[in-house]
Amino acid sequence: MSIAAMKLCSSILQEHFGETVRIVGQDLFCAKSKTLGGICTSTKLSKKQVAASLAILVQYRLVRFNPIESNENIAEYTLLYDRILLFLRYPRYMYFIQKKYGNPSALLLEDLLKSGMAIAQSIIVRAYAASDVKNTETLKELRDSLLDLIGQKFFVRCPEVTGDVVPKLKVEIPNLFLPPDINLKDVNDMIEKGTDPMDVVQEKIFWTANFDQFHQAFRDKVLVDCIERQIDSNAAECFQFILSLMYNKTDVWAVKSNPISLNEIKQIVKKKSSNAELVKYLDQYVSIIEKDECGFLKKNDDIGGEAYDVNMKEAFKQIAWSIIENVITQKFGTKAARIFRVVRTKKYIEQDEIQREAMIPSKEARLYTYKLLEENYVQIQTIKKAGSGMGPTKNFYLFYVNQQQIARDLIEACYKSLYNLKIRVNLDKDANKRLMEKAIRLQFIVEALKERGESEETIQDINETLTPPEKEIVENAKMRLNRLESSEIMVDEMMLMLSLYLQYYSPAARSFYTGKIFLDYTEDIAYETDNTKKHSRSTKSILKRFQNSTSSNDSQTI
Amino acid sequence: MYSFRNSSLTKEQLNNLGVTSKDSNATQFTRPLFPILASKPSEIEKNVGLDYKMVWKEDFRSRLFEIHSNPTNQNSDSYSFKIANALEKEHKQKLQLKFAYSQMPAELNIQNLRKRVNKSKSAIPNKKRKMLKMEDVTKELEILEKKENLHDDEGSEKAADGSDDEGEIEGDVEDPELDDETDYHNNYFDNGENYFADEDDALDDGPVY
Known part of the structure; x- marks a missing residue:
């Protein structure tokens, strides 16, 4: 991790939690993991200050803890800096929920983001206190919105813990999105009496925001917006349906989807779309998306009939290319961007060939090429003829582009x-x-x-x-x-x-x-297993019961 | 047959690539920290979403800072803190976040730390009391030592006088005014008899620095 990232993380901690937490965070950043005593020694802060700061960091899931090898009663703490960087994205999560699910859901998410992790009753009570209208309907609406957010996997259960001095986390994948049993009468009593749910509720199930689900939604939006810009809104709607079909068949973060037949696409569009134009010209729209140079959709010839694969890897490769080219254009101008495109398309190319292909005068071409080389947008590869001696004239110098390297640099x-x-x-x-x-x-x-x-x-x-x-x-x-x-x-x-x-x-x-959630505990947790698929069906049936009384959550703009 | 390898560019290689010595001199200039861009960056499009995000971000940041900015004072019970920041504390208590301590190692719970601190605080006066007792004991021991010295001196004088003074001894015993326990006057005023006795002891033990 770079110094720039460390400075940014420190700055984020400072502006959200103050100086003491920043010092502790920075100290943990410099070490792989440290014990409480170790942090006290290196930061010269009191034990109380460090414990309070670590409690904040653990509460917001910015720090992971594990018992040390030699003593199970002593914990060592590791900073999850990728999670700190997600603080920059919190407004986006909020806006997304506000727009898609309405105000009650936004209040619930806001409270959860402010508290890091909390029990469902606490979230509802605090969101109720923040809402403008205070009556039983509001309370019911909040409860239903909470269950809806859990059903949509935006909220996830925190793992259960053992009662040890250093708790061990028990992650049970099928239970991650199991909705809690919330008694509205009890919640109402807590509000009226002014008691804190944390003091009253016996069986405490903590909930936290599932950032993975937000990122999945953002990813889909990026792709759909791309299609809309490239083709039109009907094509974008069609691609949205294709993505929803993909989730039924494939893991959401898979590089490539399982084949989706044209018949399936037709069925879902007929069933769910009210867009007559899309229904009428669906075949053409699918064909246009498939032929588009973005390469989001690829025809699958392996199986019989007309079937398509969604190629996420290729899609984001194209998006990354366009970002890089835009950056180069902004930074060095159009001529440099042209040279970059030439190098990119030719894969390996010599200096003389660059100026020929880009149709730029020799001196200018050299200037821009070396500027790009200096900033690591292009790399140089030496090819030596075997047995040609040691002279530099015997070598070929080829320019090429390493996209991953550029993405990391950016x-x-x-x-x-x-x-x-x-x-x-x-x-x-x-x-x-x-x-x-x-x-x-x-x-x-x-x-x-x-x-x-x-x-x-x-x-x-x-x-x-x-x-x-x-x-x-x-x-x-x-x-x-x-x-x-x-x-x-x-x-x-x-x-x-x-x-x-x-x-x-x-x-x-x-x-x-x-910032994949719970990665520290189990690698495969965010990937939907058969168990979670079964569970999501059961969750849906439970949610249906509540949805009878739920008012429709139309997308609401501010 | 070609062999691929990455290599840093030498002067010869640069010459071969077409970079002349003039060019390399030209690139010797120190680059400005914020170089001027070839084109003016495009303006960020203002929209409702962006405004919402900015306002929410500022509010969220200030709220979180308000709650957590001084974690050490969250449970402070010092007198000065209570007096000086009474209003602020009251406000903070309203915002106070209940931490999920069950999800954390026990050592992070400040309340546990406070209990330990209290225990240790209660242990300090005991120690002090013990120290006081020890001082008392040493004082008593000194008094007793003096008394013993007095006894020893008297005993040696009596041994030197012999058995002729038996009547006097009997008289001493019989006279309640000359009894050690009741003769406060005799104990209170030092007659200077044992002035060198302590010095001898000190010499035996060696010099005191």
Whole structure:
């Protein structure tokens, strides 16, 4: 892990949990794993401070613990830095849930993200306290939304633990998404009496957010959006149905799906789509998607009839290429991008050939090629003729592109830019702190005066306490901060796509870049086994019971 | 037959690739930390989703910071903390997150640590009391030592006088005013008889630094 990543992780810990947690996190970052005593020694913090910080980190599942080999009663802690980086993506998870499942689900997710892990009753009670309308209907709606989120696998059970000094985690795959039994009457009593569910509930089942499921949803959205941009909205809808068919047959994170027959696609579209145009021209749409250069869908000739495979690996390869080319165009210009495309298509190419193929003058071609070489966008390969002696003139120097290497470098660049963005945000905030606070105070005062029905003159007098130059400074600072914050979100989106590409090409990177849940305990947990498939059916039947009373969760925009 | 191998570029190789000495000199310049881009980066499109994400992010960050920013003070019961930050503590208690300690190693539970601290605190006064007792004991021992010395001196004087003074001894015994236990006046004022006795002991033990 790089220094840039460490700095970024430290910065995230600092802004969310404060200085002490940052020190502990950074100390753990530098070591593979450490005991409580070890952290106390190296950080020179008190045992109480370190224990409190570690408790926060474990609560948010940012640290893993295991008993040390020599003594089962002493735990050693390992930092899961990939999970820290997911803090950057929390707003995206929230927006996704808000848009797809509505406000109650968003309240539940928000509470779960704020508490790290919690029991279902606590989540409902706190979400109820945060909701605008407070009645039994709201409570019921929250309970149903919670069960729906569990059914959709956005919430997952935390593993059960043994009662040892250093608890051992028992992961039971079939029970991961088993809905809890929530008695609304009990929850209502807790709200009325003001008791904390953690003190009352006997059998505590802790829940946490399943980020894997969010990433799967984002991945699908990226693909569907790509199809929409390349072809049209009907084709995008068709591909959405193909993806849903893929999940019935194949593991969600499989590189390539099992064959999906055209008949199956027709059946599902007829059954679920209200788009007459899509139903009428379905064959053509499938054919266009298959022939598209993106290569998302490939015809399978191995089995009889017309069948297709969804090729995730190829899809993300193409997406990664387009990201890289965009970066090169932004950084070095169109000529460099052209050279890069030539090297990419020819696989191995000599310098003279590059300038010929790219139709760029020799000197300029050399300049851009070496710029790309310097930034590691292209690599150089020496080919030596066997038995041709030692002279350099006997060698061939070929340029080639290593896509995985570039993707890794770009992710590193993302870490650096995110850290720089955070530094810049803090700098701007500190520089304009006094004026911004003054502006906020004025805003509150003016609002209060308006509520009281004060005259316009009085309000104007109050407003004038912030002079025009001060107003300009505040406006500029706000605009700059907004730009920096939105850049942070955009950089994270790019980072997600590159990490999804890497996870398909090097499975070892999967856990690291996408923060796979519970990877530390069992490797195959997120992969749907036969047991989980059976279980998901039972979950669906349980959910149906609740859904009778659930109001329809239409997608809601803000 | 070709052999593939990666190699760093030597001067000869660079020359062979067409990089002249002029070019290599030109690249000697130190690069700026933030080089100017060939084209202006495209503006980020503003939309409702982006605004929502920014507002939520800021709110989430500040809320979490408010709850966790000072983990050591979460359960602090020091007098100054209670007095100085009473309002803040009350506010924090409202936000206080109940940790899932059952899912963590026991050593992370601060309440457990506090109990241990209390135990150790209660152990300190006992130790102090013991220390005080020891001091008392040493004082008593010193007094007793002095008394013994007095007895020894008196005994030796009596041995030197012989049996002729038996009547005096009897008289001493009979006189309640001269009894060691009741003659406080005699004990209180040091007559300087044993002034060198302690010095001898100190010399025997060696110098004291």
